[in-house]
Amino acid sequence: MANIRLTELVKEFGSTVAVKGISLDIENGEFLIIVGPSGCGKTTTLNMISGLETPTAGEIMIGDRVVNDVEPGDRGLGMVFQDLALFPHMSVFENIAFGLRVQKMEDQEVQERVRAAAEALYILPLLYKRPNQCSGGESQRVALARTIVNNPDVFLMDEPLSSLDAKLRVDMRTELKRLHDRLKATFVYVTHDQAEAMTMADRIVVMNGGKVEQVGSPLDIYDTPMTQFVAGFFGMPTMNFLEGVLTSSNGDPIFKSGSLEISLPEESTQNIKDNKVVLGIRSEHVSVSDGALRGQARIIEPLGDASLVYFEFGEEEELVAKVSPELRISPGDQLMFSLQASHCHLFDQSDGHRLN
Amino acid sequence: MVLSPDTASPIQSKRQAMRKSRRRTIVRHTILILWGLLIMFPIYWMVQTSFKDSGEWVTWPPNWVPHSPTLQNYGQIFTFDITKEGVARQATEQPFNIWGALGDSVLICTLSALIALFMGTFLAYAISRFNVGGSKFRHSVLIIRMIPPIVIAIPLLMYYAIMVPLAAETVLGTRISLFDTRVGMSLLYITITLPFVIWMMLTFIEEVPYSLEHAARIMGAGRMYTLRRVVLPLVASGMVVTFLFVFILNWAEFLLALTLTHPDVTTLPVLLNKFQSASEGRLYGPQAAIGTIITIPVIVLGMIIQKHLIKGFSFGTIRK
Numbered sequence: 001m002a003n004i005r006l007t008e009l010v011k012e013f014g015s016t017v018a019v020k021g022i023s024l025d026i027e028n029g030e031f032l033i034i035v036g037p038s039g040c041g042k043t044t045t046l047n048m049i050s051g052l053e054t055p056t057a058g059e060i061m062i063g064d065r066v067v068n069d070v071e072p073g074d075r076g077l078g079m080v081f082q083d084l085a086l087f088p089h090m091s092v093f094e095n096i097a098f099g100l101r102v103q104k105m106e107d108q109e110v111q112e113r114v115r116a117a118a119e120a121l122y123i124l125p126l127l128y129k130r131p132n133q134c135s136g137g138e139s140q141r142v143a144l145a146r147t148i149v150n151n152p153d154v155f156l157m158d159e160p161l162s163s164l165d166a167k168l169r170v171d172m173r174t175e176l177k178r179l180h181d182r183l184k185a186t187f188v189y190v191t192h193d194q195a196e197a198m199t200m201a202d203r204i205v206v207m208n209g210g211k212v213e214q215v216g217s218p219l220d221i222y223d224t225p226m227t228q229f230v231a232g233f234f235g236m237p238t239m240n241f242l243e244g245v246l247t248s249s250n251g252d253p254i255f256k257s258g259s260l261e262i263s264l265p266e267e268s269t270q271n272i273k274d275n276k277v278v279l280g281i282r283s284e285h286v287s288v289s290d291g292a293l294r295g296q297a298r299i300i301e302p303l304g305d306a307s308l309v310y311f312e313f314g315e316e317e318e319l320v321a322k323v324s325p326e327l328r329i330s331p332g333d334q335l336m337f338s339l340q341a342s343h344c345h346l347f348d349q350s351d352g353h354r355l356n
Numbered sequence: 357m358v359l360s361p362d363t364a365s366p367i368q369s370k371r372q373a374m375r376k377s378r379r380r381t382i383v384r385h386t387i388l389i390l391w392g393l394l395i396m397f398p399i400y401w402m403v404q405t406s407f408k409d410s411g412e413w414v415t416w417p418p419n420w421v422p423h424s425p426t427l428q429n430y431g432q433i434f435t436f437d438i439t440k441e442g443v444a445r446q447a448t449e450q451p452f453n454i455w456g457a458l459g460d461s462v463l464i465c466t467l468s469a470l471i472a473l474f475m476g477t478f479l480a481y482a483i484s485r486f487n488v489g490g491s492k493f494r495h496s497v498l499i500i501r502m503i504p505p506i507v508i509a510i511p512l513l514m515y516y517a518i519m520v521p522l523a524a525e526t527v528l529g530t531r532i533s534l535f536d537t538r539v540g541m542s543l544l545y546i547t548i549t550l551p552f553v554i555w556m557m558l559t560f561i562e563e564v565p566y567s568l569e570h571a572a573r574i575m576g577a578g579r580m581y582t583l584r585r586v587v588l589p590l591v592a593s594g595m596v597v598t599f600l601f602v603f604i605l606n607w608a609e610f611l612l613a614l615t616l617t618h619p620d621v622t623t624l625p626v627l628l629n630k631f632q633s634a635s636e637g638r639l640y641g642p643q644a645a646i647g648t649i650i651t652i653p654v655i656v657l658g659m660i661i662q663k664h665l666i667k668g669f670s671f672g673t674i675r676k
């Protein structure tokens with residue numbers, strides 16, 4: 001049983017500050033995913049939990065003990081690395097058995113536990129192969145088996161799927177989630193892939209520039225991004241952003257950007273004092289089949305179950321709409337569009353925090 | 357079918373390019389063959405001289421192949437009987453046999469290469485993983501090798517023959533000399549080859565990804581366990597190559613051995629220099645025979661290393 005508590009965690013490498021004070025409570029049995037762009041400090045944070053890096057400041061608790069000065073091997077955790085880190089000179093069996101051999105376990109028990117772990121991940125036939133004789137997906141399973149065989153309370157994973165091809169990656173997501181349900185251990189998973197985070201996580205931590213931008217459930221983060229960065233990071237295609245001003249006519253709040261005018265629901269804009277805002281709206285909340293605004297289609301990207309329509313309006317401003325594939329639109333077509341006012345997000349233009 | 361000028365010209369230029377590259381190949385091979393002959397000639401001369409009777413050693417014009425090939429020279433250096441009288445005559449006169457020097461050389465070279473390998477591997481690990489000595493240390497290590505041996509030969513002689521015995525006598529009460537001892541030579545060879553070992557082992561160790569060690573650490577393995585079970589097995593082939601390389605360096609070292617030994621310890625290159633007979637002058641035949649014997653391991657080991665170096669050290673699955 002292990003919950004993890006990070007308190008004001010800081011990590012400096014010389015003059016670069018990789019992690020700038022992170023506080024986080026990770027619950028026992030939770031599947032927590034840390035997501036963010038390259039270089040935002042995800043790996044560094046994970047490595048401080050694992051003990052491979054020593055924090056410059058702050059405290060790490062696993063269970064109810066402070067582990068800042070505890071050796072990585074004594075923290076009761078298992079880790080899957082981005083490059084998998086399988087030992088190339090050992091058989092799959094010996095790779096999986098490594099942790100048990102370190103503990104000087106009886107050979108009989110080693111055999112049993114390695115076989116059990118291999119069976120759970122469907123790699124029994126591979127046991128006497130070398131890692132370089134395994135495919136990418138198989139190596140992935142070997143790395144997972146090597147971790148689960150030690151029964152850790154906490155699983156740390158640093159972009160474990162990044163070396164797989166797209167199809168396998170999606171399959172492994174489901175499998176990892178199943179593994180988590182079965183083991184009921186705490187999973188802390190690092191990725192820069194927002195789709196991976198959305199599909200697997202109980203909770204997502206969005207990091208940017210060494211700081212936490214938002215913590216929440218996947219839907220929370222998708223529906224109510226607290227900063228413009230988070231709004232832009234999640235969702236395919238990227239959320240539409242329009243810069244403009246907020247005014248009111250007859251007490252009704254109105255967003256104005258060039259020729260565009262949208263009246264917004266009253267309650268959402270109550271405590272907005274600043275006039276300069278960024279309006280964000282997801283492509284699925286832009287309609288091009290009806291509406292009062294005029295635009296011209298530029299590029300059509302069919303996705304199969306939907307199509308993306310990139311269109312221009314006003315003075316070279318561009319929006320993207322996700323529409324039903326039955327709607328036949330060709331580049332150059334004139335269209336009438338509208339934005340669903342209830343799904344508009346308003347962000348501060350200077351620091352990007354959410355206003356509504 | 358008529359080729360339009362548009363399609364004809366690329367084919368023509370292709371043919372021209374092919375002809376050009378073939379000419380370049382011929383030129384390159386001619387140069388390499390000439391160079392090879394230049395290099396191989398002395399070796400050829402040494403080998404064929406080793407099979408010549410004493411009457412043929414210095415004939416003019418030279419004999420390109422031995423007219424009456426004989427194993428007498430080998431017989432003398434290995435002291436076995438080929439023709440009873442022949443060996444008797446030369447061997448009694450000259451005690452130059454190879455066994456003592458061969459023993460000294462094998463012992464000194466193997467021992468010092470092993471110790472240098474052991475020390476150098478751990479030093480390289482420390483330099484690679486803990487940045488011991490700072491970021492430029494790995495380069496400054498190699499500078500030691502750039503000192504010409506002649507510069508240290510005489511000072512070392514002073515220390516080996518005078519200072520060390522003197523210090524030992526005052527401190528320990530007994531005279532311990534490093535001059536003309538196997539220990540002295542081994543210490544010297546360890547010192548001068550260590551930079552090579554560090555340099556070579558660094559390149560091998562740096563190829564082992566940190567994540568392997570991290571994985572081992574998280575599974576509870578200590579530093580020594582990780583080194584023994586993960587790092588060393590992965591650089592084992594590199595260690596073999598480094599050992600052979602250093603062994604060859606020691607095997608062929610002449611100047612320092614000449615300066616710091618005599619008469620008890622003799623390495624093969626030094627022995628090579630001693631073939632002077634009172635009655636017959638320079639003994640070219642036995643000398644060539646020993647030269648041939650010394651060269652064989654160098655060529656064999658060289659070929660083994662070369663294969664390894666060309667193959668490169670890809671560890672298969674390690675994805676960077």
Ligand SMILES: Nc1ncnc2c1ncn2[C@@H]1O[C@H](COP(=O)(O)OP(=O)(O)OP(=O)(O)O)[C@@H](O)[C@H]1O
Nearest residue numbers: 013016017018037038039040041042043044045192
């Ligand atoms: N050992 C180190 N020495 C110096 N700087 C480092 C070190 N490790 C990381 N950094 C710096 O710290 C910052 C965060 O690195 P980190 O590896 O945590 O990023 P990340 O979020 O994992 O990125 P990625 O998605 O590319 O893996 C980066 O700017 C990086 O250059």
Ligand SMILES: [Mg+2]
Nearest residue numbers: 042043044158
């Ligand atoms: Mg990373």
